[in-house]
C-alpha cells in the first residue's frame with residue numbers, strides 16, 4: 001500500500017495547493033509499492049528546495065543533503081551498497097543549475113539509480129527566481145523585465161552526456177508519468193526522468209498564467225509528444241514541452257564494471 | 272607481526288586507512304595529496320573496496336558521506352582549494368553525524384598560492400571551515416609512521432564520536448619518505464560501529480539520551496533518515512527552538528566533553544623544561560632538532576607536540592605554560608595555533624611565534640635562535 005511509504009505524522013504536505021510536487025511523489029511511491037521495494041532497501045535522496053522536501057514525507061531511508069548535491073550523495077550510497085534501490089529527487093535548481101556538473105558526470109558515470117528532476121521553471125523555495133531552465137522572456141523575481149537567457153533542454157543535456165535512459169513527462173499526464181518512472185526503475189544504469197510541473201505560486205503568478213487549474217491547462221496546451229515534435233522546426237518547438245522516452249539503451253553500469261576489476265584482482269575471492 | 276616498509280607519508284595514509292577498515296574513497300586529485308588518490312585506486316579494489324574520482328571536491332565529499340551512511344568506512348584526500356570546496360558538505364557530515372575522514376595535505380595559500388610548497392595555513396579552516404557552530408576532531412601527523420598509526424586513530428575517533436575527522440597533514444609529511452612499520456591487524460585496535468539493537472520500529476538515529484545513538488546504515492533493518500536540516504531524534508525535520516538548541520549543543524558537547532580522551536600530545540624533555548616549544552605537524556620535526564641542539568648548549572628546552580589540534584588539549588597546554596618561563600610556537604603560517612596558547616596564558620609569560628610563510632620549511636636554526644634569545 002502506498003500509505004506504508006507515507007509518513008502520516010508529517011501530513012498535510014508543506015506544498016502549496018496546486019503545486020505539482022505531490023503528484024510526482026505519489027507516482028514515485030506508487031511505483032515503489034508496485035515493485036514491492038522494502039523501506040529498508042530503498043533510499044530516497046533529495047536536494048534542497050520545495051521538491052527537496054519530499055523526503056520529509058516518506059517512511060523509507062532518506063538522505064536530505066545540500067542544494068544541488070543529491071546525485072553525488074546517491075553515487076556514494078549506491079556504490080557502497082549496490083543492492084539498494086536509490087531514488088534521487090532534484091529540482092531544476094538542484095539538478096541542472098547549481099548541480100549541473102554532477103548531473104552530466106552522473107549521466108556519464110552510469111551508476112544504477114533513478115533520478116527524477118521536477119522542473120517547475122524556477123526556484124520555488126526561495127521565492128521564484130530564475131533557474132537554468134527558465135525560458136527566455138519569462139518573468140521571475142530576478143528577471144522582472146523578461147529573462148534574457150535561454151533555458152536548458154535538460155533531457156538533451158543528459159542524453160548528450162551519455163545517460164542510457166532519458167525521458168520527460170508532465171504532471172498533467174499521470175498515466176504516462178507512471179509508465180516513465182516504471183521504465184526508469186526497470187532500466188539498469190543511470191535513468192533520468194524530467195517532470196514538467198507547475199509552480200502556480202511563483203512562476204504562474206509572475207507570468208500571469210492564472211490559478212492552479214489554469215496552469216495545469218497551460219502545461220497541457222504546451223505539451224507535445226516526441227513523435228509529433230519530430231516533424232517540427234526549432235522555432236515551432238520554442239516554449240513546448242516535448243514528452244516521451246529519448247534514450248533507452250543497454251550499457252554496463254558502474255558497479256558491474258568495477259566489480260569486474262575487483263574480481264580480476266582477487267581471483268573471485270570475496271571479502 | 273608488522274611489515275617494515277620504506278614509503279611516502281601519503282602512501283602510508285592509504286595503508287593506514289585500509290588497515291582501519293576503510294573501503295571507499297571519493298576524491299579529486301590535487302597536489303600535494305594526489306599520491307593518496309593514486310595509491311588508493313591501486314589498493315582499494317585489491318581488498319574489495321572502491322575508488323571513485325568525482326567531478327569536484329563538492330561531489331567527493333558528498334559521495335564519501337553517502338558511502339558512509341550506506342555502511343562503508345570512507346575517506347578522501349585534498350589540499351587547500353579542495354578543502355574550501357568540501358566545506359559545505361563537511362557540514363552535512365557534522366549535522367548528519369556521519370563518520371568519515373578527510374585528509375588535507377596542506378600547501379601554501381590563499382587561493383592557488385604556492386601549489387607545491389608546504390604550509391600549515393589551514394589550521395583554523397579545519398576547525399571552522401564549515402559554517403555554523405559545531406565541533407570537530409583534527410589530527411596532525413609528523414612522521415610517516417604517524418600517517419599509518421594516526422590514520423587508524425582518525426577512523427576510530429570518527430566512528431566512536433560519529434563525526435568527520437580531519438587528518439591535517441602538510442606537504443612536508445605527505446612527501447616525506449622514511450621507514451614505517453605497517454602493523455598487522457592483530458596489533459591494531461579498530462573501533463567498529465556498534466549496530467543498533469532492539470525493535471527496528473523504535474530506532475532513532477539521533478536519540479542520544481543514553482550516550483551516542485548507534486549508527487544504522489542504509490539496507491539494515493533500522494531505517495535511517497539522514498538530515499542536514501535541523502531534525503528530531505528520528506531524523507525528521509524539526510525547527511522548534513528548543514530542539515535546535517539541543518542539537519547545536521549536542522554537536523559541540525559530544526566532542527568537547529571528551530576532549531581529554533581525544534587529546535594526543537607528545538612530551539620531549541619536558542620534565543625540567545623552562546623554554547617550551549609547542550608545535551605540530553611538519554614544524555614539530557624542526558622544533559625537535561632545535562630543542563636537542565639547545566639542550567647540548569645547556570638550555571633547558573622541551574617540546575610539547577600537539578597531535579590532536581582540535582579539540583584543544585587544554586590540560587597539557589596549561590601544564591606546559593605553568594612550568595615554562597617562555598613558550599615558543601613555531602608554525603608555517605602567520606600564527607594560527609598560537610592563539611590557543613595565548614588564550615590559556617593566565618601567567619602572562621612571553622609567548623613567541625616563529626613563523627614562516629614563504630613556502631619553505633622552518634629550519635631548526637630559526638627556532639634555535641629564538642630559544643637562545645629567550646634563554647639569555
Ligand SMILES: Cc1ncc(C[n+]2csc(CCOP(=O)(O)OP(=O)(O)O)c2C)c(N)n1
Nearest residue numbers: 048049050051067091092093094123124125
Ligand atoms: C549553496 C546554496 N545556495 C543557495 C541556496 C538557497 N536555495 C535553497 S532552495 C533553492 C532553489 C530551489 O530551486 P529548485 O531546485 O528548482 O527547487 P524548487 O524549490 O523549485 O522545487 C535555493 C537557491 C542553498 N540552500 N544552498
Ligand code: SF4
Nearest residue numbers: 015016019050124199
Ligand atoms: S512555491 Fe511553487 S514549487 Fe514551492 S510548493 Fe509552492 S507551488 Fe510548489
Ligand SMILES: [Mg+2]
Nearest residue numbers: 091092122124
Ligand atoms: Mg524549481
